[in-house]
Amino acid sequence: MAGPSSSGRYRTPMSRARGMGASHHGVGHFITERVSGIALVPLALWGLFAGLRLAALDFDGAAFWVSIPHNTVLLCLLIVVALIHLKGQVQVVIEDYIPDFTTKTVLVLANLFVCVLGGALGVVAILKVAFTGAF
Amino acid sequence: MTETSGGLPDRPLSPHLQVWRWHITMACSILHRATVFALYVGVLLLAGWAVALASGPDAYACYTGMLGSFLGKLVLFGLTVAVLYNIAYTIRQTVWDAGKGFTPKIADMSGACAIAFAVVGAIVVWVIAAQTGAL
Numbered sequence: 336m337a338g339p340s341s342s343g344r345y346r347t348p349m350s351r352a353r354g355m356g357a358s359h360h361g362v363g364h365f366i367t368e369r370v371s372g373i374a375l376v377p378l379a380l381w382g383l384f385a386g387l388r389l390a391a392l393d394f395d396g397a398a399f400w401v402s403i404p405h406n407t408v409l410l411c412l413l414i415v416v417a418l419i420h421l422k423g424q425v426q427v428v429i430e431d432y433i434p435d436f437t438t439k440t441v442l443v444l445a446n447l448f449v450c451v452l453g454g455a456l457g458v459v460a461i462l463k464v465a466f467t468g469a470f
Numbered sequence: 471m472t473e474t475s476g477g478l479p480d481r482p483l484s485p486h487l488q489v490w491r492w493h494i495t496m497a498c499s500i501l502h503r504a505t506v507f508a509l510y511v512g513v514l515l516l517a518g519w520a521v522a523l524a525s526g527p528d529a530y531a532c533y534t535g536m537l538g539s540f541l542g543k544l545v546l547f548g549l550t551v552a553v554l555y556n557i558a559y560t561i562r563q564t565v566w567d568a569g570k571g572f573t574p575k576i577a578d579m580s581g582a583c584a585i586a587f588a589v590v591g592a593i594v595v596w597v598i599a600a601q602t603g604a605l
Binding site: 369372373375376379380382383386387388390391394397398401410413414417418421424425428449453454456457458459460461463464 | 503506507509510513514516517518520521523524527530531546550553554556557560561563564567595598599602603604605
């Protein structure tokens with residue numbers, strides 16, 4: 336057999352016969368992780384600053400602070416971007432270490448549902464406080 | 471070409487804790503994955519904080535009382551370390567993506583810097599918290 340090209344080295348005979356190649360979705364996952372990671376550098380630093388401010392405030396102070404538009408937006412962005420980033424990171428860990436198809440699929444979906452539910456609850460709660468002043 | 475007895479080529483494996491010799495770059499990688507799970511819980515705690523704030527003064531006092539307890543503060547300090555470590559690690563990975571910083575000496579040094587930044591940074595944040603009445 337002639338020396339295989341590096342792209343063919345990890346192909347099984349079946350996959351070579353099918354000739355389908357990779358799913359071509361991997362680049363999107365990679366870019367999502369990198370871009371969300373870079374976006375989180377300033378967002379997370381702001382999050383620490385926000386935590387310092389909020390910890391020194393009581394209920395009324397915190398509700399007012401959250402209702403200031405740039406704080407509302409940055410808090411929502413922090414939650415959404417962090418969950419997009421962490422969902423991808425945790426999914427990679429699951430895919431790396433859980434070989435069983437059913438267990439892996441259940442965990443990947445559970446990870447997605449937890450992130451969407453947590454993110455939706457957080458964003459709606461922040462918007463409610465911002466729009467109604469936490470009654 | 472590396473063929474096993476089953477006719478399938480060898481595939482690359484993810485590193486497992488049991489079979490890798492301890493050195494700083496692998497410790498950084500494992501610490502990164504551990505802090506990802508910590509931050510996963512941390513973002514859900516942040517979403518929970520927003521829900522408590524939207525639920526009114528009683529729920530908020532209960533939630534912040536929980537976060538302000540000794541155990542709560544311990545968790546929050548750990549999360550501060552995890553946030554700062556992930557910020558440093560993301561910058562390190564972005565440099566790697568540019569194809570730089572892979573020599574063993576530089577990789578060891580950037581890993582040690584990331585851990586030092588996280589620990590020192592967290593202490594600085596909590597000293598600021600103590601001085602601004604956030605504790």
